Amino acid sequence: MLSSRLPPDLAPNPIGRAIARLRSQGAELVDLTESNPTRVGIAAPEGLVRGTAAIEPRLYEPQPLGLPAARRAVAAHVSRAGRAVPPERVVLTTGTSEAYGHLFKLLCDPGDEVLTPRPSYPLFEHLTRLEGVRAVPYALECHARWELDLDSLRRGVGRRTRAVLLVSPNNPTGSYLTEAELDAVGALCAAHDLALIADEVFAPYPLAPGAAGPSVLDGDRDVLAFCLGGLSKAVGLPQLKLGWLVAAGPRPAVDRALAGLELICDTYLSVATPVQLAAGRLLADGAAVTARIAERVRGNHAALQRLVERHPAARLLPVEGGWYAVVQIPATRSEEEVVLDLLERERVLVHPGYFYDFSREAYLVVSLLPEPHLFGAGAARMLERAAVQEGLESGR
Ligand SMILES: Cc1ncc(COP(=O)(O)O)c(C=O)c1O
Structure with missing residues (x-):
């Protein structure tokens, strides 16, 4: 009935199902995958967007x-x-x-x-x-x-x-x-x-x-x-x-x-x-918004770097630009298990590397856009939990 241009299975994956269930139960998630710049407290200059609708x-x-x-x-x-x-x-x-x-x-x-x-x-x-x-x-x-x-x-x-x-x-x-x-x-x-x-x-x-x-x-x-x-x-x-x-x-x-x-x-x-x-x-x-986003990304990246330094078995992969960071953790469990565990235990959402087709495991992908207090708290919980689960030394 439907064309082969669509994937044969349109059902949400296990991570999508877990997010939907937790949200329907009223759980508040710290979303470290948020990359929508209109949802991270970065205000566009007054009138910038409103003016657009008013133009003829x-x-x-x-x-x-x-x-x-x-x-x-x-x-x-x-x-x-x-x-x-x-x-x-x-x-x-x-x-x-x-x-x-x-x-x-x-x-x-x-x-x-x-x-x-x-x-x-x-x-x-x-x-x-x-x-x-x-x-x-x-x-x-x-x-x-x-x-x-x-x-x-x-x-x-x-x-x-x-x-x-x-x-x-x-x-x-x-x-x-x-x-x-x-x-x-x-x-x-x-x-x-x-x-x-x-x-x-x-x-x-x-x-x-x-x-x-x-x-x-x-x-x-x-x-x-x-x-x-x-x-x-x-x-x-x-x-x-x-x-x-x-x-x-x-x-x-x-x-x-x-x-x-x-x-x-x-x-x-x-x-x-x-x-x-x-x-x-x-x-x-809009250059003002670009500057604010760039500042946010740099601040969150620096915070992540400091947090990762406290977890010797975790590694922040090099970032040269863009809005994302990748943290490598030991592959003692599947990325999906790690991500589901973070969701269930810590209410923290990150992406598994396999969403992006990394050639091996285990990588966690985070957006560098979330508000700094949420980002810092979420990233700390991500690393603590991953440390506990992977038997890492937390360095504390
Ligand atoms: C590499 C890349 N290209 C394009 C886009 C989306 O751009 P647009 O909103 O213009 O479709 C994204 C969004 O995350 C992206 O990661």
Whole structure:
């Protein structure tokens, strides 16, 4: 009855079932997976969002790739010294998920493949399957930092491969791609005529101020590339549903891609007019929200680092940017058992590494956005409980 684009089993997993049961019993959970910036006590400047609804709400200006003023605003936002992005290369979407959908329609026939990082964003599985595309993983390996395993990327390239997906900084590993990694992936794409899709939604959040990694928009690569971003992460306004993709690469390939995207976008005309009219102001005034989120992430990361230091068998994996952190614990029990135990005993919710397809256990993934007092208390309970359960030395 239903298509094979959907998973055969639509029932919630055991962790989802436990959360629903505890909440129905009135339990208050400390949610260390909270990554909705509107729910963590970070206020947008007064009037920033309210002003959007007030902008000519009766105006409807259908333009497939987006209103020129909004495309100019995004182009200015992603431009840097030495990297002027032409507004004609900007395509507006309702978010990054829609941008992926458009790009898979543009680049892939049903059954074609795209290479996706592992561990990474769990939504890739659905975003690809819903477009009839197969995700083939390549590995990121954690040594002194998370590195792209170029051999596994090369091994993944096959007859039906159409694109390589990069996430920089990656969710949840927090790793930016280096210049050398980007160059190597670009060369591989050029050699096999693959497109490069770089999800840079978390790029404005380097852990060390000023230490953001390179963008796929930097430099001149002989490959059709797309850089993805959006208001939801750039200025912490997911409720406004505005994202973008920026095309880069050789002119003829970019022009053909934009013509294809124009047809795809025209079929949906999904981006609301008011948010496009407000885009310039939202991106300019939203910088205040970006700064507050960055400060929150740094504060919580430092707190987590201090807590982990008290638990010698736990290890905080290196973070370079983004909104997440990964704690490695000894794999004496399954991640699922650890997470369920934390929920039942401590009322603390964290994600198991397997949600993100880590190649081995045991990892716990936390968001660095929650309010500091909740984050500190929840993370302390997570580590204490994990220490008790895993027979770790608590160091106290
Ligand atoms: C890597 C990555 N890309 C994209 C998104 C979502 O972006 P959007 O809200 O624009 O669809 C997320 C959300 O967590 C993410 O982790």
